[in-house]
Amino acid sequence: MATAKKAAPKAAAKKTAVKSKAVKAAPKAAVKAAPKGTGAMKPIKETFNKTSLVNHLVQAAGTDAKTVKAVLGSLEATIHASLSKKGAGAFTWPGVLKITALQVPAKKARKGIDPFTKVERMFAAKPASVKVKARFFKKVKDAAL
Numbered sequence: 001m002a003t004a005k006k007a008a009p010k011a012a013a014k015k016t017a018v019k020s021k022a023v024k025a026a027p028k029a030a031v032k033a034a035p036k037g038t039g040a041m042k043p044i045k046e047t048f049n050k051t052s053l054v055n056h057l058v059q060a061a062g063t064d065a066k067t068v069k070a071v072l073g074s075l076e077a078t079i080h081a082s083l084s085k086k087g088a089g090a091f092t093w094p095g096v097l098k099i100t101a102l103q104v105p106a107k108k109a110r111k112g113i114d115p116f117t118k119v120e121r122m123f124a125a126k127p128a129s130v131k132v133k134a135r136f137f138k139k140v141k142d143a144a145l
Contacts, residue, residue, distance in 0.1 A: 053072075
């Protein structure tokens, strides 16, 4: 009787050992399938041009270059459309930056005192213009520290 009781737990232990190996193997495969860019990245020593940025994003995301170029192109087009005359005038990349277009009105010619020479003179008129300002959020500022 004692041998029968001992045999049953060993068989159950073998079954659980096989199950635990299968369970342990599944997360390893899932970790390998996950893109490299999801974790913390090492500091990058060189600046990117367009080609090197695309290559870096291809490696980090685990996709092909055509997809990365399409995403960068659509991001550029979205920023352009948002900042255009008939657009919203602002673009926000959540967590990264906010770009705004400020309409500066025209200035008339005027008489005034030159702050450098202290002599009265005419200041020229200036046409209306647009200033583009970019504000970076806390994550980007902290990364620069």
